[in-house]
Amino acid sequence: MKIATYNVNGINARLPVLLRWLQESKPDVVCLQELKSPNEKFPLAAIEQAGYQVVFHGQKRWNGVAILSRYIPIKEHSRILAGEEEDEQSRYLEVSLGELVLVCLYLPNGNPAPGPKFDYKLRWIKRLITRAQTLLQTNQQVILAGDFNVIPTNRDVYKPERWVDDALFRVEVRDLFFQLLDQGWTDMLRHLHPDQTIYTFWDYFRNAYGRNAGLRIDHFLVSPELVSRIKAAEVDQHVRGWEKTSDHAPVWIHLNP
């Protein structure tokens, strides 16, 4: 089973690219982030016509997450990450697909740091840590996938020294990310490519993609019993080179039965 995550940066603006990539890559399950669309404007018919059933949680201007599945019925658990009642940003979708529990997440960017947005990011990761611990304790097969907006280490960014004060790379954020990993999750892209430079995002300007000035911020974290079943984890990097493309590239894993 091929499971992908893709920050589309606007589902309606990205629809042609998304459909082209679905046709080419043929993922069985897809987590989407940054829909930037209210529910009533979500292009449901086009995605269903491409062969997917969909669960989505849109929002008027920003954020928004969705899960697509070709064969396995999606059973929604939650579209809320517990721990902050007044949080109305659509950034979390937790479902089950057969035996598998899948979380699609869009972690806050957090810039500028320090500031209220950075504080919100730190609180959001702490809430995720709490939920992730609960999920691990159920001994289910769990995958946390999405745009974490966290650069884990120096080799996940083209020029680390330029990013030390950025909310994606600040030490508080990375400490929390590794606190999450220490619960027992495996960062699958890094696990299968320990020495490779891997990026999933390239800025639109300064020819960032052409210069390969990228960041690795889209991740697959998987629970312990799943690790040995995952035979591949890759970035569809060429999609970032398409016309009218997102600033993120799709990322995927292959899960053996």
Add this chain to the structure above:
DNA sequence: ATGCCGTGGAAACCACGA
């Protein structure tokens, strides 16, 4: 080293992203 680009919504600019 910088939202320099891209998107959406509202209103011919602004908020936001990373």
